[in-house]
Amino acid sequence: MELVDLQAQRQRLGGAVEEAIARVLDHGRFVMGPEVAEVEARLAEYCGARYAVSCASGTDALLLVLLAWDVGRGDAIFVPAFTFAATAEVVALVGATPVFVDVLPTTFNLDPDSLHRALAVANDASLRPAAVIPVDLFGQPADYPAIEKLAADAGMLVLADAAQSFGASRGGVRTGCFGAATATSFFPAKPLGCYGDGGAVLTDDADLAAILRSLRVHGQGVDKYDNVRVGINGRLDTIQAAILLQKLTVFEEELAARQEVAARYARLLRHPVEVPVVEDGVVAAWAHYTVQIPDRDRVNAALDREAIPTAVYYPRALNRQPAFSDMPADPEGTPVARMLSKRVLSLPMHPYLQDSDQERVAEALVTALPS
Numbered sequence: 001m002e003l004v005d006l007q008a009q010r011q012r013l014g015g016a017v018e019e020a021i022a023r024v025l026d027h028g029r030f031v032m033g034p035e036v037a038e039v040e041a042r043l044a045e046y047c048g049a050r051y052a053v054s055c056a057s058g059t060d061a062l063l064l065v066l067l068a069w070d071v072g073r074g075d076a077i078f079v080p081a082f083t084f085a086a087t088a089e090v091v092a093l094v095g096a097t098p099v100f101v102d103v104l105p106t107t108f109n110l111d112p113d114s115l116h117r118a119l120a121v122a123n124d125a126s127l128r129p130a131a132v133i134p135v136d137l138f139g140q141p142a143d144y145p146a147i148e149k150l151a152a153d154a155g156m157l158v159l160a161d162a163a164q165s166f167g168a169s170r171g172g173v174r175t176g177c178f179g180a181a182t183a184t185s186f187f188p189a190k191p192l193g194c195y196g197d198g199g200a201v202l203t204d205d206a207d208l209a210a211i212l213r214s215l216r217v218h219g220q221g222v223d224k225y226d227n228v229r230v231g232i233n234g235r236l237d238t239i240q241a242a243i244l245l246q247k248l249t250v251f252e253e254e255l256a257a258r259q260e261v262a263a264r265y266a267r268l269l270r271h272p273v274e275v276p277v278v279e280d281g282v283v284a285a286w287a288h289y290t291v292q293i294p295d296r297d298r299v300n301a302a303l304d305r306e307a308i309p310t311a312v313y314y315p316r317a318l319n320r321q322p323a324f325s326d327m328p329a330d331p332e333g334t335p336v337a338r339m340l341s342k343r344v345l346s347l348p349m350h351p352y353l354q355d356s357d358q359e360r361v362a363e364a365l366v367t368a369l370p371s
């Protein structure tokens, strides 16, 4: 059993991925080859966004948008306290200040009430509220209707961190269409993964898309040796684009299979295991199936002895990490993020997970837990 079984997917795809890679080896356009434009068109079409600008990773996708928006010193960018380091790291890298917001105990996503309190902190510190980066943690879109309203009132932009939620939707609207821009990742273990690093920005904003295309090639103007802004080398490799094109052919079916796996876990697990809550009208991409349990570390060790793969995303709230501990936060603190860091456990989750394996996981959990 694997936490994420990439070999099962590879078998399913037959030789299609290998053949797609061979075609790139033959045509030799390893950087910005034809597959890159092709996958961008498919990604935009899939999400219902006007533009998809591919890039080298999910982290670069976030960074490129902040660079394009000219965010920097004196700007406050609001980020959840319970997320992967990249969300806040890019903010600090451009010289802006990440302000940590607490999350909801049900969905693990940014708490709009906490965002409201954190906005006051930024104003007191004479920071300009520039943007908020809601994260669609474990694959469930954040509460964009509430967050977009708060952001509009504060004059802030919304950058969705959809690294874990490609394919998810809320109210029939797919990830990629929330906020002013969406950053996603194709790291192998994400819902749509390549065989290395990759990412993309989705947006309806033509000017933003043009600036992103320039920034990812050293701020190029008419060509590579015309540098009109300070950029980075942030392109998606052609080979990775070719791999993504093949994986997209089965992505819809995989998403459906993930729903079945999640539903089966929900049937198999009961108190004191708290299964994830999916809000009404939301279809999650199920990057991870994350439960909350008492005495997590002891239970996790027991599962380990049964050779059941698990992971703890995340063992520490981000604002308690040494790199970020000086940064401002909601004045009432981030107690939910802290509580979750002690209670969460992610179970095996991928489209090819067998019923019998899920039953084994559930049984091992029941045995390990106090009743």
Ligand SMILES: *Cc1c(COP(=O)(O)O)cnc(C)c1O
Pocket (backbone or CB within 6 Å): 057, 058, 059, 060, 083, 084, 086, 087, 135, 161, 163, 164, 184, 185, 186, 187, 197, 198, 199
């Ligand atoms: C994976 C991830 C990222 C970064 O994506 P990379 O492709 O690994 O750079 C950013 N934010 C979140 C929430 C992630 O899970």
